Amino acid sequence: MKFLILGDCHFRVRTPQCRTDENFMETCLDKLQQAMDVAHANECDAVLQVGDFFDSPNPSGELVAEVITSIRAKWRKPFYATHGQHDLTYHTEASMKRSTLRIMEAAGTTNSVGGYTRFGCKTSRIHGAAFGQIPPVPDNDRYFNILIAHTMVGDKPLWPGHDLTGPEEYVRKYPGYDLYCLGDYHYPFSVKVGDAWVINPGVLLRLTASERDMQHRPKVVIFDTDTNEPEDIYLDVKPASEAFDLSKKKEKRVEGPDFSAMVAQLKAAGRIGLSFRENLVRYLETKKVEKNVQEAVWNALEGV
Numbered sequence: 001m002k003f004l005i006l007g008d009c010h011f012r013v014r015t016p017q018c019r020t021d022e023n024f025m026e027t028c029l030d031k032l033q034q035a036m037d038v039a040h041a042n043e044c045d046a047v048l049q050v051g052d053f054f055d056s057p058n059p060s061g062e063l064v065a066e067v068i069t070s071i072r073a074k075w076r077k078p079f080y081a082t083h084g085q086h087d088l089t090y091h092t093e094a095s096m097k098r099s100t101l102r103i104m105e106a107a108g109t110t111n112s113v114g115g116y117t118r119f120g121c122k123t124s125r126i127h128g129a130a131f132g133q134i135p136p137v138p139d140n141d142r143y144f145n146i147l148i149a150h151t152m153v154g155d156k157p158l159w160p161g162h163d164l165t166g167p168e169e170y171v172r173k174y175p176g177y178d179l180y181c182l183g184d185y186h187y188p189f190s191v192k193v194g195d196a197w198v199i200n201p202g203v204l205l206r207l208t209a210s211e212r213d214m215q216h217r218p219k220v221v222i223f224d225t226d227t228n229e230p231e232d233i234y235l236d237v238k239p240a241s242e243a244f245d246l247s248k249k250k251e252k253r254v255e256g257p258d259f260s261a262m263v264a265q266l267k268a269a270g271r272i273g274l275s276f277r278e279n280l281v282r283y284l285e286t287k288k289v290e291k292n293v294q295e296a297v298w299n300a301l302e303g304v
């Protein structure tokens with residue numbers, strides 16, 4: 001069997017700062033079209049999308065309609081996607097029932113996979129772990145077991161002191177799969193751990209003018225279960241020098257005290273993130289606050 005692994009898509013309408021695209025929705029749809037063409041040309045059996053399909057939990061209706069139309073125009077085979085934190089209102093599991101992936105599922109475009117669903121796809125079993133979920137334990141090793149998870153696993157820390165789970169550590173923690181398709185960490189890696197492959201195709205769109213994003217080459221990965229090997233297929237994209245206009249980059253603000261050393265120290269100690277909401281998520285998880293209380297907190301914050 002062949003699978004097309006599709007990375008974090010972050011589809012959106014508004015053009016990110018520094019990108020030169022006049023119509024960013026068209027750019028997103030072009031990437032999707034290219035990915036679906038690759039799946040088609042290689043006779044893939046299913047598409048596996050690793051979460052953060054959209055950049056926000058409330059994408060424009062026009063974008064959602066165009067994405068659904070684009071997938072349905074060419075693809076009649078299974079398309080599995082899991083929820084990333086960008087697909088979830090305030091990162092909560094309960095918001096899955098009102099997510100855009102749910103709409104796409106209702107439109108017959110995708111099957112959304114979370115921790116409690118598993119799908120049979122010929123000789124494979126597809127399992128999911130959405131953002132914040134613990135991966136299920138595969139219960140039948142006669143099948144080729146695949147996990148699609150949106151979780152921060154990477155091969156290189158993104159900043160000094162970044163406490164990053166490596167692919168080997170992740171497989172040790174959640175063993176039993178033949179193929180791990182991971183999202184969240186936006187930079188690609190394909191690593192073999194024992195007999196299993198751990199693959200993150202990387203982000204599909206270069207969203208920021210950071211050096212790492214500008215050097216990133218958007219791609220999809222085809223995985224063939226017969227050869228047990230992945231194949232990278234790079235998309236046709238503009239060179240970074242054309243896709244970005246660096247003169248639009250905001251000057252770093254110089255006024256005010258410089259907290260960067262203090263923030264770096266606190267981050268290294270694992271005590272603080274830069275986002276209020278992420279710090280709150282961490283606090284609620286660390287304190288093991290009950291799910292219904294967490295929901296009430298997020299609902300109360302929705303109007304803020």
Ligand SMILES: [Mn+2]
Binds near residue numbers: 010051
């Ligand atoms: Mn992402």
